[in-house]
Amino acid sequence: MFSFYHISLFLSVIVVSISTASSLPNWSLVLEEDFTSQYRVYVSVPTEETDGHRRGRIEELLKKHIAKRETNPDEVLSVQYAMVDTSSDYFTKNFQAHTRADDPLPYPGLRLFNMENGEYMQPDWQILLADFNTEIERLVVNFETVASQTADIREDDDGVSVLHSKNMDVALLTTKHLLANFYAPWCQYSQAMAPIIAKANENLKEMQKQNLLAGLGIGIGKVDIDVERGLLQRHDIKQYPTLKFMDDDGSSRAYDGADTNAAQILSHLVTTATGVADIKDEESTSTFVDRVKAIDAQFVAEGGQERSVVVLLILGGETFDAKLDMAKKHMGRNVFVAVVQDQALAGNVLSEFGAKPTTDVALAPGALFIVTHSGTSVTAEPPPYHAITTPDELYTWIFSASYPAVDRFDPTRASGQGYRIRSGPIKDVMILVADESSKDFKSLKGSLASVAESKRAGAVYLFADKSEERLEGILSNAFEGSPGGPTYPCIVLFNLDQEYSAQTIVGAFNITAETIAELFNDAKIAKQNDKGWGEL
Secondary structure, X not given: OOOHHHHHHHHOOEEEEEOOOXXXXXXXXXXXXXXXXXXEEEXXXXXXXXXXXXXXXXXXXXXXXXXXXXXOOOOOOOEEEEEEOOOOHHHHHHOHHHHOOOOOOOOOEEEEEXXXXXXXXXXXXXXXXXXXXXXXXXXXXXXXXXXXXXXXXXXXXXXXXXXXXXXHHHHHHHOOEEEEEEEOOOOHHHHHHHHHHHHHHHHHHHXXXXXXXXXXXXXXXXXXXXXXXXXXXXXOOOOOOEXXXXXXXXXXXXXXXXXXXXXXXXXHHHHHXXXXXXXXXXXXXXXXXXXXXXXXXXXXXXXXXXXXXXXXXXXXXXXXXXXXXXXXXXXXXXXXXXXXXXXXXXXXXXXXXXXXXXXXXXXXXXXXXXXXXXXXXXXXXXXXXXXXXXXXXXXXXXXXXXXXXXXXXXXXXXXXXHHHHHHOOOOEXXXXXXXXXXXXXXXXXXXXXXXXXXXXXXXXXXXXXXXXXXXXXXXXXXXXXXXXXXXOOEEEEEEOOOOOOOEEEEOOOOOOHHHHHHHXXXXXXXXXXXXXXXXX
């Protein structure tokens, strides 16, 4: 009596198959010429002469896999498998990677085929024998998933659309702005991204229920790249997860916004979809303001410091086109850009956000306002203390407006503050260091806040208790040469690029809004004198 192994040696090819028969699923071992199933899995193996032991081990593992599938009550398909080696024409045709002399893949290899429509899967990575059962199980399940796919769009348990090659075109018919999350189920980074995408999708649907995104055609979906290898290659996915905007011509564009929380993702998706808002009446004013406030509330709910920012331009004036071009370069992520048709509407929009124009600027055609979450605004005409004439200068203002005017010093990795400041456009940092339990602290912080509001983009403004150990390096450099070291309370102004020596104010009596503002002039003088100071 022939064993499975003897038959495979005698005939070179043995097969196990998957088919959609009306009877119970049939998981059986057949000869290649006896194939009857629609679904087939080929397993490449070495010849008996080259490595009989490995061949036998693969055969043993394959039998165990088949036995497990046969006893699965949830099976709906029948599957046939074949072991093929170099003596088979099929092997040299379909397993070229295993026959290349320069870079051969070790056995086993796997190829899965749907004979009815030509769909196939062919993993191009090394499959270790120790992982064979897990890998073949996963791939067969994925292949069954593909076989059962239709053009219908279903949602997962979190309400996120499940996208694949058979329903992508359908999704794009109704969703003009579709953000797809290409992920791998086994990838820890994909696993971390999944709840963020789910939350962004939940927030999106809530805004849609409130009719805040009417007519925009915004949607969020996900693509399992383990199953959708064709989409992975078509959209050039190199790492997991990858977020991309899908276009109705079958192409895709990179998502270039932040993705550390759901508010960032949805904000970038909405601003990308809306483009520059055209505010021309009360209705469009209400739509824009409600939309921004809804997303801003999501930033607050995330518990971080980042907030939405509005760049508002009044139509008209010689500089309008140049300013609009600058604003467009920074639209997205948390930045909303709007053009208002006249001065009266501009005043209404500003008041809706609790902001007012600066006293030295009228609501004139061509005026530009940056509205911060704290309900204040700054303008480019005339500038409070430096001009906004380039996209980089505008970005400095936007960056400053995205976060609190005065924030607690917290350079931990979790807060992201350190990275944000180091990588941001503002290189001057001002820190109030004092005993937070003292009676003077509130007024000292108030003086700092006053300067921060009037010189919003002039520096990053922070405060900390004098017990903060992570300030040791900054304070030791700032008070270098002082016999007693740092004296509290104090204000320290320094430059991350060390363009000038650190400037300080010491003593509660000396720390006022006027003296803090004057510190910027001292820094300019120090910079002109080319004074350097040590490493932070």
